Amino acid sequence: MPLIKNGAIAEDAWQFPADDAPLPGQGPVAISLERWQREREVLQARRAPLGLLVKSDTQVEDFAADLAEFELIALDFPTFRDGRPYSAARLLRERHGYTGELRAVGDVSRDQFLFMHRCGFDAFQVSSGGALEGWLRAVSEISIWYQPTGDPRGALGTLRHRRAAAE
Amino acid sequence: MKLDIVSANRLTDGRVVYLTRDDGWSESIIDGRSAATKEESADLLADAERAVEAGIVVAPYLVSMADDGGAFAPLHFRERIRLFGPKHNRDGGQPAGRVA
Amino acid sequence: MYRYDEFDHAFVHQRVAQFRDQVARRLSGELSEDEFKPLRLMNGLYLQLHAYMLRVAIPYGTLSSRQMRCLAHIARRYDKGYGHITTRQNIQYNWIKLTEVPDLLADLAEVEMHAIQTSGNCIRNVTADHFAGAAADEIEDPRLWCEIIRQWSTLHPEFSFLPRKFKIAVSGAAKDRAALRVHDIGVQICRNDAGEIGFEVMVGGGQGRTPMIAKTIRKFLPKAELLSYLESILRVYNQLGRRDNMYKARIKILVHEMGADALAEMVEAEWRQVREGFVDLPEAEVARIERYFAPPPFDPAAGSDSGLDTARRADSEFDRWLEQNVDAHRQPGYAIATISLKSDGGVPGDIDAAQMEAVADLAERFSFDELRATHQQNLVLPHVRKGDLYELWQSLKAHGLAIANRGLISDIIACPGMDYCSLATARSIPVAQAISARFQDLARQKDIGDLRLNISGCINACGHHHVGHIGILGLEKKGVENYQITLGGRADGEAAIGAIVGPAFSAEDIVGAVETVVDTYLDLRETGEPFIDAYARLGREPFKERLYAAH
Structure with missing residues (x-):
């Protein structure tokens, strides 16, 4: 499954062990919130980068206090219809100031990229081949947005303000 | 006797079509290939699924037909509406009420 | 009315190009129907019984003549020459080809229109009081806020995959003509004790299979904070609305399950x-948008003798239309004219291309180039000089559009039903036609008085049967259409859900049953008592007795 990060195909250094699987000896791992809560000390003692794989029914407030521990938050879309991770992404970026990698995993298609991008996702685990070309096209399809989000690019409030200032 | 035929909507324009005896799709129900047994009905659907894969039609399904030697017509009123179009829309173009 | 600036134009063109690409990917086989369906729905494109159906947004029901002419062009060029005004103040076309939709959308974009978010689990086209900016009982024109909500909700990155569709309506008038209380969010412009203008916010109304009346969660919201408050409601709903069962996914269920107070908190x-x-x-942005909704240049001299009384005395037919279809305007010397799209035996809400063009011309001549679509599936010329009303009426008459039945029993709201809709369980249109034929005599209708009759062809309630004084719900039972009657529903400030009166009627019997309900009312009413008040006084029983007496 290709990983697209910051507009390019990226190597994925992260491992996602199942909850009942042993932790790999080394390297970055992303675990569930339950495992993090259960094995916190063991995970911290590994002295390797930690990530969290978050289910869509989890509230951001349930792990917001621990955000400094994580370099990766992967938000899972069980189906494209499940829009909860969009809210979670904005809360992580805009309310809790999370600056690490924010990855969309699960049912992720190119026609959702634009929305995800605007909500603060910067990495996408996609299922199809030829993904990069599609992604590059998808993110340039719309360049103007009516809403302010954490991502200031192309937000109309700013654009109109800039035009007014130039007049 | 009850027969099945397969109906679907054509991908490009959404129009109602029926799977024909020569494995094509026709807007005329008269061209429809009918199935009298469960096996034949399953074959019809399998052929229709291939047309879905090929991007010709959308959402095919079996339509039960009355075949009493007289009119060859769908049993259910929904399918009769699909076949004949909105009844009030007599000339196919004008909203009713303005059709004299 | 609002005009696009260069950014709005660029945005809509980008959206057309994006959809053109999505259609091309579908036609080439790159996208399956399962993958394409949510994409086409986000742009108002359905696959119905006979063809694709495209629902075009008319934001808060406001149209210019130029836009109306484009809608006529679309009816002719891409459809069978007519369109259907919907209960969300939109217009839909029934015979669209998928291959032509991108070009159609490009034509729409030229007149600053689109089909964005007229379907799908997102924030739908925002609706408003159709007399906005004209009504005599208005505190403030709600359309400024509708436009702000339209822009904010358009391709909102966080709220495009909600648990279910989401409908917002705004009114600025004392009388609720926008059915606020059966919306996911109803926004009422109001004054607080200090005399400041702000919003009362109601949440959790809706129809469908579990109809509910919205509850107020905030009595007064300062104007400038509308979007942040809406964003908060939507965020709570997006995170907590049920996703396990599509019939329990609307915000009304969340309000019902957790309680309005808990949700408000x-x-x-x-x-x-x-x-x-x-x-x-x-x-500055509010002021920029507000300028577009400034009142048109009314003639201050229009208040003097308009010759109207002379015309009324001379022409009784005109007089009846005036009494039934014309409302008071805030500006002296002007009036609001409703164009009924409920012709005798016609399809409620249908309008053909020639009529669209005629109405566009009349709006240009008599109403400062402005038109409205109503959720009752009629059109409105909002700013007509009283002195022009007689001429306007004569022109409408020539086009078969001077039907003096607004608010009467033949002014029926009806969904397309099974004549077009793939979700329907029964037909609506033939029932509407038969009822309007049975009550053809306008003098009889006038005697019956104010009566809202609404028909839905399935439990999704697009025909608003729950809030009709008389509601009709079409169902299927063992392969046969039958029709359930509800009584006592209303969509106004005293919104109520109608009560089912008893077992359903066959297609043959439903018109007679409606007549029995009406006759019962006529027998039992007190002098001057409208149907809905008589029902409130009498309850369901006398109607039930008469309806089922013979059975």
């Missing part, structure tokens, strides 16, 4: 955080 808690960082409604 959560929204307020979220809002305290959201409002801190929310910056996108600077005064």
Whole structure:
């Protein structure tokens, strides 16, 4: 499954062990919130980068206090219809100031990229081949947005303000 | 006797079509290939699924037909509406009420 | 009315190009129907019984003549020469080809229109009082706020995959003509004790299979904070609305399950955080949009003798139309004219291309180039000089559009039903036609008085049967259509859900049953008592007795 990060195909250094699987000896791992809560000390003692794989029914407030521990938050879309991770992404970026990698995993298609991008996702685990070309096209399809989000690019409030200032 | 035929909507324009005896799709129900047994009905659907894969039609399904030697017509009123179009829309173009 | 600036234009063109690409990918086989369906729905494109159906947004029901002419062009060029005004103040076309939709959308974009978010689990086209900016009982024109909500909700990155569709309506008048209380959010412009203007916010109304009346969660919201408050409601709903069962996914179920007070508390808690960082409604932007909704250049001299009384005395047919279809305007010397799209035996809400063009011309001549679509599936010329009313009426008459039945029993709201809709369980249109034929005599209708009759062809209630004084719900039972009657529903400020009166009627019997309900009312009413008041006094029983007496 290709990983697209910051507009390019990226190597994925992260491992996602199942909850009942042993932790790999080394390297970055992303675990569930339950495992993090259960094995916190063991995970911290590994002295390797930690990530969290978050289910869509989890509230951001349930792990917001621990955000400094994580370099990766992967938000899972069980189906494209499940829009909860969009809210979670904005809360992580805009309310809790999370600056690490924010990855969309699960049912992720190119026609959702634009929305995800605007909500603060910067990495996408996609299922199809030829993904990069599609992604590059998808993110340039719309360049103007009516809403302010954490991502200031192309937000109309700013654009109109800039035009007014130039007049 | 009850027969099945397969109906679907054509991908490009959404129009109602029926799977024909020569494995094509026709807007005329008269061209429809009918199935009298469960096996034949399953074959019809399998052929229709291939047309879905090929991007010709959308959402095919079996339509039960009355075949009493007289009119060859769908049993259910929904399918009769699909076949004949909105009844009030007599000339196919004008909203009713303005059709004299 | 609002005009696009260069950014709005660029945006809509980008959206057309994006959809053109999505259609091309579908036709080439790159996208399956399962993958394409949510994409086409987000652009108002359905696959119905006979063809694709495209629902075009008419934001808060406001149209210019140029836009109306484009809608006529679309009816002719891409459809069978007519369109259907919907209960969300939109217009839909029934015979669209998928291959032609991108070109159709490009034509629409030229007149600043689109089909964005007329379907799908997102924030739908925002609706408003169709007399906005004209009504005599208005505190303020709600369309400024509708336009602000339209822009904010358009391709909202966080709220495009909600648990279910989401409908917002805004009214600025004392009388609720926008059915606020059966919306996911109803926004009422109001004054607080200090005399400041703001919003009362109602949440959790809706129809469908579990109809509910919205509850007020905030009595007064300062104007400048509308978007941050809406964003807070939507965020709570997006996170907590049920996703396990599509019939329980609307916000009304969340309100019902957790209680309006608990939801209000959560929204307020979220809002305290959201409002801190929310910056996108600077005064300059509000002022920019507000300028587009400035009143048209009314003639201050229009208030003097308009010759109207002479015309009324001379022409009784005109007089009847005036009494039934014309409302008071806030500006002296002007009036609001409703064009009924409920012709005798016609399809409620249908209008053909020639009529669209005629109405566009009349709007240009008599109403400062402005038109409205109503959720009752009629059109409105909002700003007509009283002195022009007689001429306007004569022109309408020539086009078969001077039907003096607004608010009467033949002014029926009806969904397309099974004549077009793939979700329907029964037909609506033939029932509407038969009822309007049975009550053809306008004098009889007038005697019956104010009566809302609404028909839905399935439990999804697009025909608003729950809030009809008389509601009709078409169902299927063992392969046969039958029709259930509800009584006592209303969509106004005293909104109520109608009560089922008893077992359903066959297609043959439904018109007679409606007549029995009406006759019962006529027998039992007190002098001057409208149907809905008589029902409130009498309850269901006398109607039930008469309806089922013979059975």
